[in-house]
Amino acid sequence: MTARRGGKGVTLKDVAAHVGVNASTVSRALDARKAHLVQVDTRLLVQGAAKQLGYRPDRVAGALRRGATGTAGVVVADLANPFTAPVIHGISQALRPMQMVPMVLETNDDRSQLEASIDHLLSRRVDVVIVAAARFDDRAVLEDAARHTPMILAARGIPGCALPQVLHDDQLGGALAAQHLLGLGHTRLVELRGPADIGNFVGRHTGFQRTCKAAGAEVIVLENALRPRLEDGERLANVLLDEHAGRMPTALFAHNDLLALGALGVFRRRKLQCPRDVSIIGYNDSLGIDQVDPPLTSVVYPGVEVGRRAGELAMRIAHGQRPADSGVLITSELRIRRSTARPRRA
Amino acid sequence: MTARRGGKGVTLKDVAAHVGVNASTVSRALDARKAHLVQVDTRLLVQGAAKQLGYRPDRVAGALRRGATGTAGVVVADLANPFTAPVIHGISQALRPMQMVPMVLETNDDRSQLEASIDHLLSRRVDVVIVAAARFDDRAVLEDAARHTPMILAARGIPGCALPQVLHDDQLGGALAAQHLLGLGHTRLVELRGPADIGNFVGRHTGFQRTCKAAGAEVIVLENALRPRLEDGERLANVLLDEHAGRMPTALFAHNDLLALGALGVFRRRKLQCPRDVSIIGYNDSLGIDQVDPPLTSVVYPGVEVGRRAGELAMRIAHGQRPADSGVLITSELRIRRSTARPRRA
DNA sequence: CTGTTAGCGCCTTCAC
DNA sequence: GTGAAGGCGCTAACAG
Secondary structure, eight states, X not given: OOOOBTTBOOOHHHHHHHHTSOHHHHHHHHOTTTGGGSXXXXXXXXXXXXXXXXXXXXXXXXXXXXXXXXXXXXXXXXXXXXXXXXXXXXXHHXXXXXXXXXXXXXXXXXXXXXXXXXXXHHHTTXXXXXXXXXXXXXXXXXXXXXXXXXXXXXXXXXXXXXXXXXXXXXXXXXXXXHHHHHHHTOOEEEEEOOOTTSHHHHHHHHHHHHXXXXXXOEEXXXXXXXXXXXXXXXXXXXXXXXXXXXXXXXXXXXXXXXXXXXXXXHHHHTTOOTTTTOXXXXXXXXXXXXXXXXXXXXXXXXXXXXHHHHHHHHHHHHTTOOOSOOEEEEOOXXXXXXXXXXXXXX | OXXXXXXXXXXXXXXXXXXXXXXXXXXXXXXXXXXXXSOHHHHHHHHHHHHHHTOOOOHHHHHHHHSOOSEEEEEESOTTSTTHHHHHHHHHHHHGGGTOEEXXXXXXXXHHHHXXXXXXXXXXXXXXXXXXXXXXXXXXXXXXXXXXXXXXXXXXXXXXXSSOEEEEOHHHHHHHHHHHHHHHTOXXXXXXXXXXXXXXXXXXXXXXXXXXXXXXXXXXXXXXXXXOSHHHHHHHHHHHHHHSGGGOOSEEEESSHHHHHHHHHHHHHXXXXXXXXXXXXXXXXXXXXXXXXXXXXXXXXXXXXXXHHHHHHHHHHHTTOOOSOOEEEEOOEEEOOTTOOOOOOO
16 A cells, blocks of 8 residues: 655655656645645646555654744643643644644653743744643743743633633632632631642632631631642541641641542541541542542542543644634533531521 | 744754765764764764754655654554553653654544555655554455555454564453453353454454363354444443343453443443443453442543653664564453452342 | 645755 | 864745
8 A cells, every 4th residue: 555665755856756846846746835836737646646656745844844843842841640631632623624743742840841841842943832730930931931922821820920820710719619618607717738838829829718718707827738649638637636636727728639538538537437527628529529429529529521622722823823812711610529518506 | 943944844954064074974963873984073064053043954855865754653442442542651751762753543443444544644754654443354454555565463463464473362351351261250240342354353263262162152143233332332232231131240351341341331221230230341450440339340441651662663674674473462361350250149 | 717836844865 | 183075854035
């Protein structure tokens, strides 16, 4: 079927020679945008020969010539975090119709890996970079890189950053969580906070804190999680039980479902029932979280939507349209399940 | 800090002009493998100038010249499936030290999208392709593509395929599941099978079936899931309850955790208790599956390991070492939790 | 409509 | 140890 020459690929020249025309003609005949410049019968001839010889355009050479590679960089913190995959999935959805391909790199929330990733991507001349791994102190690095290649922030924002940002409204999410718990009658609450240099967690905290304050409720302050994972949820829950035993809160807002699950496990082991003794509310509405015991109330994180919108914005930018809306906030909603209830009579 | 010229990037020539040497010298001075060919002081001069001007090598041009792009294609079925992320994570771990960058494409288990993905990747001249989305009838397409660019199969195998394969031992996994259930005393079982043209599910089925047969146990045959997701688990569980009400099995082996969770939900709604009325065993040992009610017994799928091994093999191949071991099987283990128990007295 | 020419930025001979 | 030249495969600009 597909032919091959001496170990190397078939080039435009080969096709041209085979048909007996010039390489430029082949180039034009095979480019949808220019095919009309070529006489119908030669075009057909060329297309036939191309298929017969198994010609596949070399987009590396094309990219060098044109200055556009048809690739987008995607920088994420951690692929293993269940929060990440939907975002990439959304980005991927937006790229496909534009025939763009993502290069996906992980930072592990490490600054030098972020820099290395950006370096790789810019060296490979991606047309645009989507950063879903930003921490506050990465701002200078990112803004600097953006002077060479357009960049946008997705999923994780940096306040005041000059780059376009496509974010979820974490502040609203935090407020929704607070409203729900306050509405149930809780007056002493606690937060399991994610790292303080990641916008999402700051937003969730701000929204939650502000809403609780306004209602005159008490919020116990715990240290932030180092990484918002199961183990840190366990650690913080133990701290809470050990150091605040006298004044246990009746409700807990975890900045993500993993932290919530960690806490839930510790509570169970230490004989506290949810929601009887503590109501728990998570964040992300992760897959399967409704099958947990008890099914977890959680703020929906619309990861696919965030990714898709970021991807769409990136595509517009890559194609030279610098759009007016240099910021998108995607709204939240709360999925109420059985892990939250009225507090027991005090 | 970083400089820029009239909207374009800094090139080798710019650095050369700045130092007053030839571009070849700059090229050599900045290439670790050739730097020794350059006098120490000119080398330092060049390196200084490069940094000062903010020179960043153009790997697109380099790739054209050298014939290697330093990129690997990664083809997955579905990024939103929790099974996928760990595999990519593992691949990513293997690529990083080799300074290679993955281009990640999704097929949605659709043949034409698989072909389009491969086309994209080969056009962009990736050095190697890792396919983690293979279905049995993709064999010809994949083997054909492999004549142009080295390809390997990861996570999902095709029996008898000529490409190197890095797989998990699904047959062992199915056997482990069966042994566990048989050991508990179950004699009438059922399988929630994934699609029949995906190697993993065929392997799980074979291992399970064979082990049950050898023990003389009865396995109820249900149609395969169309997609191994929650909804299909629900659908098949309903089919089971509606059509096999008279002879309900006491144990269920789901080909993945999502199918298991779907079935679990239906059973609960229809007043069957797990594990009292039905034992359930899943596959993948997904994150958080131990927090479900009841905590799910599951066969571990070592996705990160599979990805890492596949990535390592791909790296060796990309660097020209065609290795002897054209197949790797990664072992399984069972995580026993509370969703499986002895059957009730019949 | 088609051919010719001239690079895109880099790296690898081959000279010196 | 360094420079000059050529070309990877493609496409845009300019002729004809």
